[in-house]
Amino acid sequence: MPQTTISAYVEAVRSGRTTARQMIDVTLGAIEAANPKLNAYREVFPEEARAAADRIDERIAQGENPGPLAGAPISIKDNIATTLGRTSAGSKMLADYRSPFDATVVERLTKAGAIIVGKVQCDEFGMGSSGENCAFGPTRNPHDDRRVAGGSSSGSAAAVAAGLGLASIGSDTGGSVRLPASFCGVVGVKPTYGRVSRYGLVAYGSSLDCIGPITNSVADAATLLRIMAGHDPRDATSSTREVFDLVTEVDQPGRSIRLAVPKKARSDQNDEAVNDAFARVVDHFRESGTEIIEVDFPLADYGLATYYVLAPAEASSNLERYDGIRYGHRAEPVTGESLEELYARSRGEGFGEEVKRRIMLGTFVLSAGYHDAYYLKALKARRLIHDAFTDIFRSCDAMLTPTAAMPAFRIGERADPIHMYLCDRYTVNANIAGLCAMSLPAGMIDLDGSALPFGVQLQAPKFAESSMLRIAQQFEQSRPSMVGRGPGS
Amino acid sequence: MNDSIADNMLTRLARLARLRIDPDEAAGFSEKLELVIESLRRLNELELDDVEPMTHADAGRNRLDEDEPGPAMSLDALLRNAPVTEGRHIAVPRIIDSGSGDEQVPGGGDGGGA
Incomplete structure (x- = not known):
């Protein structure tokens, strides 16, 4: 499939230069060819997608306006509710779950003319950094299929990078949109907490969870975000703030930009190649007129500990609902067994190891005797991290860091949890503080004979999506060779 | 400890x-x-003694929506995902000793027949 922007594609459909049906057929063919190797899609909806495309083409033929996403093939992460197909959140627990409703984002995108071509794989309940914690197998990186796609929105990033759809909708609790975007060389945006309705997102850490787009370009991310964002009465935490006209604002050239770069961003805990690539990006920003302000941000180092208390605590509570009774996996009954034993066995069978670990961890930090030593401390650390960002943003528009300390690693390489959690060290802080953030492709790293994508992260103040996207787009336009590089392009 | x-x-x-x-x-x-x-x-x-805990990224705001009835999901749609059903009920193992009755399915308040 040609790598094209959503707006260029929609324009081609609406002007009659191509049809939605043609594009859907090309996309479905590409999925059929590449998915057995990549395992990006969990489920594809060929009949429904073709029928939807035909309806779009018919409306265009009748002179109607089928919306700003007319015919655009989009995939949805497996933890976002769709009435089409299953919503399994990568878990055996929900292997056969069919949602009786669509998530608000799915409703909004479909109404704007998007075509949902399928559901894409993810780490179970969004808990993972590599895409390997999935009951339906790991997703492979399109740039090197021996490597992970990154997680937890693994299928989303791999699908977009491989051209299996124009965009994908993922979710990000501690970096789950940005990490896979970085590993696969695509754009991933975690909006401000509350900017996009969470209605229909399978809950993991409710004070941290955000739904965000994964795309080939900054403009596409802006296009989708504008449609996805906005108040939803079905999510009490969704913001009533007006959605800015991101598309227009993104295109506006602005005053000079001030970017904060933490002094430790070139940390010795990063792969050396990441440090080198990051240094080149900082130099590039500086040479193109951006003011780089080195800042001390020692609290950033406490983000991981804070996150791995708060997220499991919230998860242990959110995942209580899976008891095998009303929906989800139920263990085979055993005569004489109590209801409580049935719960425990259903949960023991339905959840994978990492999910069990986080439920146990969350139960631990909330339990009597440990609550103040862990949970309360993490809530206080959260305040300090939040306030430190507020201070930094008084004099800077955004903060620039690598998205991850390493490029995509080999499948199975990071088996122990501590090693895996380190992948999130740059990304968790934006969720802790509720900021908007994004990962942006910033070149390639040569490693063991593979050219692997390298991503940088922008973190910006709450509801500053428009200025964050503007900075990202200026970078994208000034380094065309760095961005949007699919493995085949 | x-x-x-x-x-x-x-x-x-x-x-x-x-x-x-x-x-x-x-x-x-x-x-x-x-x-x-x-x-x-x-x-x-970390020195945390005098720090106010932050429970939420958007803390300090408590919005109450109007209590407006809306359409509810149909029982059929909700029962479709239940692992074991009996009629219009979700079946669960007996939770009350056999002395309390034979019903394996707790009786619903809606009078719906199983």
Whole structure:
């Protein structure tokens, strides 16, 4: 499939230069060819997608306006509710779950003319950094299929990078949109907490969870975000703030930009190649007129500990609902067994190891005797991290860091949890503080004979999506060779 | 207080979390959990005495929506995902001793016939 922007594609459909049906057929063919190797899609909806495309083409033929996403093939992460197909959140627990409703984002995108071509794989309940914690197998990186796609929105990033759809909708609790975007060389945006309705997102850490787009370009991310964002009465935490006209604002050239770069961003805990690539990006920003302000941000180092208390605590509570009774996996009954034993066995069978670990961890930090030593401390650390960002943003528009300390690693390489959690060290802080953030492709790293994508992260103040996207787009336009590089392009 | 997750702690947590951990997975589980908890103790390095806890990214705002009735999901749609049903009910194992009656399915208040 040609790598094209959503707006260029929609324009081609609406002007009659191509049809939605043609594009859907090309996309479905590409999925059929590449998915057995990549395992990006969990489920594809060929009949429904073709029928939807035909309806779009018919409306265009009748002179109607089928919306700003007319015919655009989009995939949805497996933890976002769709009435089409299953919503399994990568878990055996929900292997056969069919949602009786669509998530608000799915409703909004479909109404704007998007075509949902399928559901894409993810780490179970969004808990993972590599895409390997999935009951339906790991997703492979399109740039090197021996490597992970990154997680937890693994299928989303791999699908977009491989051209299996124009965009994908993922979710990000501690970096789950940005990490896979970085590993696969695509754009991933975690909006401000509350900017996009969470209605229909399978809950993991409710004070941290955000739904965000994964795309080939900054403009596409802006296009989708504008449609996805906005108040939803079905999510009490969704913001009533007006959605800015991101598309227009993104295109506006602005005053000079001030970017904060933490002094430790070139940390010795990063792969050396990441440090080198990051240094080149900082130099590039500086040479193109951006003011780089080195800042001390020692609290950033406490983000991981804070996150791995708060997220499991919230998860242990959110995942209580899976008891095998009303929906989800139920263990085979055993005569004489109590209801409580049935719960425990259903949960023991339905959840994978990492999910069990986080439920146990969350139960631990909330339990009597440990609550103040862990949970309360993490809530206080959260305040300090939040306030430190507020201070930094008084004099800077955004903060620039690598998205991850390493490029995509080999499948199975990071088996122990501590090693895996380190992948999130740059990304968790934006969720802790509720900021908007994004990962942006910033070149390639040569490693063991593979050219692997390298991503940088922008973190910006709450509801500053428009200025964050503007900075990202200026970078994208000034380094065309760095961005949007699919493995085949 | 001893923070270690010894086996008795694992059992206690598993019971609180209504989570069956198989005996053959328990040892490795305990060890990895212990390592993770060890890493979380970094928080002790921070001076936190006078810091107000922050429970939410958007804390301080408590919005109450109008209480407007809306369409509800149909019972059929909701029952479609139930692992075991009997008629219009979700079936569960008996939770009351046999002396209390024969019904395996708790009676619903809606009078719907099974």
